[in-house]
Amino acid sequence: MNGGDPRDSDARDRGGDDPTGAGRGSVETDGGAASGAEASEGEGSRFSPADRVASVPPSGIREFFEIAENRDDVISLGVGEPDFTAPWAARSAAIESLERGRTSYTANRGMPDLRRAIAERVTRYGQSYDPDSEVLVTTGASEAVDLAFRAFVNPGDTVALPTPTYVSYGPGVRFAGGEPLPVHTRHEDGWALTTEALSEAGVDEADVLVLCYPNNPTGATMDADEMDAVAAFCREHDLLVVADEIYAALTYDGDHQSVATRPGMRERTVVINGFSKAYAMTGLRLGYAMGPEAAIDAMTKVHQYAMLSAPTTAQHAALAAIDRCDDEVEEMRREYDRRRRYVVSRLRELGLPVAEPGGAFYAFPRVADVASDGDARAFATELLEAEGVAAVPGTAFGAGGEGHIRISYATGLDDLKEAMARLERFLS
Structure with a gap:
């Protein structure tokens, strides 16, 4: 299989204890930490994990x-x-799609109707994307994050992660060959990400910055002034940004702020979102990425070979969720x-x-x-x-x-x- 699908009518349709990857060279076993070699001894020892896998502890x-x-x-x-x-309209659409036998692949980028609905939906956050070339539907937001790392992180690249940080980011960076760089935020500051924290961590020398706001695990958000300052830092130091906005719809104080809406940031940012949290559709595994055409082209290339297309049934459910579940x-x-x-x-x-x-x-x-x-x-x-x-x-x-x-x-x-x-x- 070449990663595409001959039925795809659109030929151009082109996510442990230390998430920064500390504790390299050991894996957790029932008896505690053991070296990769020790953990692989015994039955099945031929399948010793690659170093980049062995260096990452379990979640x-x-x-x-x-x-x-x-x-x-x-x-x-x-x-x-x-x-x-998940809302009944979404579940009903999933059931109907199965009853009608809609079980084939979709276009690699996702159903065109769903991409159009996504592009329309995110205008509420001040975002504007072409559904034909700047939107990619993925198997959960997690795949979108992974695609971004694999598409844009070269071996040895530094990826800055404000910490505390979601557990998948550090391992994802390491799997892509990059080096996570922790950027410490503090309880006393309400876990705010500041340009001072970025400078102290050496992010001016990094290649990529990951932003997750609203934040997992702290629940922190960024106000307009804080986001403006971080955006200016990214422009000054030529950083690519991966903005995980999966909790955007679950903002309680003020409006959700997206770094991609700041001057000069759309062209250097991939925005990630999905249906798991706001729509209670975790098990349907559907997310999406938005960004400049060149960015989405690169991510789609990886997506084609790794996943081909997101689950069809879930896409029908997601379209109904956007249309009817506000x-x-x-x-x-x-x-x-x-x-x-x-x-x-x-x-x-x-x-x-x-x-x-x-x-x-x-x-x-x-x-x-x-x-x-x-x-x-x-x-x-x-x-x-x-x-x-x-x-x-x-x-x-x-x-x-x-x-x-x-x-x-x-x-x-x-x-x-x-x-x-x-x-x-x-x-x-």
Whole structure:
């Protein structure tokens, strides 16, 4: 197979504990850390992983989720999984597409109608893209992030990651042959990304900057002035930007700010978004990337050979979601906002400092003052064992998350109230 599809009518249709990749040369086993060579001994040892794979630890999020799955009476505040069901209009469209036998490949870039709908939808954020040449539909936003790294990161390139950072970015950079560069943000500053932090980290010498706002894991957003300043820094130092805006629709305070709308930034930015979070369509695995034609051409080339096209059924569901599900999305956003205010209030009542999350569905409280030796991982483990509440230690999101835990409020308010009661009991 050459990566294309002969039925494609458009010939030009062309996402651990340290996400920055620290701890290279070891992998986690049931017995602890072991070298790549040691871990590969025994049955199947011929399949020792490549160095770039062996150097990356397993996801710290999945680790705690799997522990929680094996226990009864656990309230999981760990995984960023909406507790809502995808809107009925989207599910109905998926069912109808199957009943009508729409199970063939689509164009590599995605269904033209869906690309047009996406291009129209993002105008609400001040973004403007040609659906024929500047939009690519992907298998989840995660594939879009991976495509961006593989398309634009050369071996040895430096990719700046504001930390705490989403767990996939560092490994994705390493898989592409690049070197992650952590850029530390601080609880005391509300996790704001500043030009001072960028300069102190040496980002002026980097090749790519990844922006994730609203942020996972902190829930931080950027206001217009902060985004203007970061954009100016990127222009001055000729940085490419990968802007992961998967939580754009889940912004609570003010309007979502996109770096791609700033002067001189559209031509150097790939914007990534998708349907998993705002539409509660995580399992349908559908995302998209937008950017200049040359950028989307390069990403589509990788997409052709790796994936060929995004799932057809999910694309039909996504088209219906854009066309008919605004009310449901707003209802979910309001409910997340209600939970956000409750969780932040309760955490502060319990003496756990937490910066106000302006978006997404995460709170990132500091537990260093109440944890043994300030160890967030030990705190999360003890909380799970003693009270059956699963939260993710901040170290899963890089060294910048030390002393914190991530709490997802993408779960029902009754469970959140019980989890906070258990946390209060644990702290006492």
